[in-house]
Amino acid sequence: MGLPEDVLIERLRDVYERFNAEDFDAAIQMAHPDIVFARPGGQSELKGADALRAWMEPDAFESQVILPEEFEAAGNRILVRQQATARGSVSGIEVEIESWTLWTFDDDGKAIRMEFFLNHQGDEARRALHAD
Numbered sequence: 109m110g111l112p113e114d115v116l117i118e119r120l121r122d123v124y125e126r127f128n129a130e131d132f133d134a135a136i137q138m139a140h141p142d143i144v145f146a147r148p149g150g151q152s153e154l155k156g157a158d159a160l161r162a163w164m165e166p167d168a169f170e171s172q173v174i175l176p177e178e179f180e181a182a183g184n185r186i187l188v189r190q191q192a193t194a195r196g197s198v199s200g201i202e203v204e205i206e207s208w209t210l211w212t213f214d215d216d217g218k219a220i221r222m223e224f225f226l227n228h229q230g231d232e233a234r235r236a237l238h239a240d
Contacts, residue, residue, distance in 0.1 A: 113186070124176050132164040136161045140214060140218035141157050142156060143155075143160055146222065146223040168198075169196060169197055171195045184215075186213075191205075205226075207226055210222070210236050
C-alpha cells in the first residue's frame with residue numbers, strides 16, 4: 109500500500125513550489141530514478157530523472173511558473189489541473205497555458221510516471237486517472 113492521497117498531494121504542492129522557485133534539484137527529489145514523462149503532441153517520452161531534471165531548465169523562456177489549481181486523487185495517481193505562465197527569453201512575450209498532469213507514484217511515494225495533457229484533453233486525463 110502506498111502513501112495516503114493527502115500526503116501525495118502535499119508533496120506535489122511542494123514540488124510545484126520548488127519548481128517555481130527554480131530549485132530544480134529539490135523538485136526532482138520526488139522522482140523515481142526511472143521516471144517516465146509522457147509529453148503531449150507526439151513528442152518522445154523522457155525517461156529517467158536526469159532527463160526530467162534537464163527538461164526543467166528554462167531554455168526558450170526567461171521565466172516559467174506552473175501553478176496547480178486543482179487536485180483529484182485515485183489511489184496512487186494524482187491528476188493536477190495547472191496554469192503555466194512563461195515569458196520568452198528573446199521576445200519577452202508572455203504565454204499562459206492551462207493543462208493537466210497525471211502523476212503516478214510507487215509505494216514509497218516516488219513519482220514513476222508523469223503524463224501531460226493539453227487543456228482540451230481534460231476528459232482524457234480524467235479517464236486515465238481512473239483507468240485500471
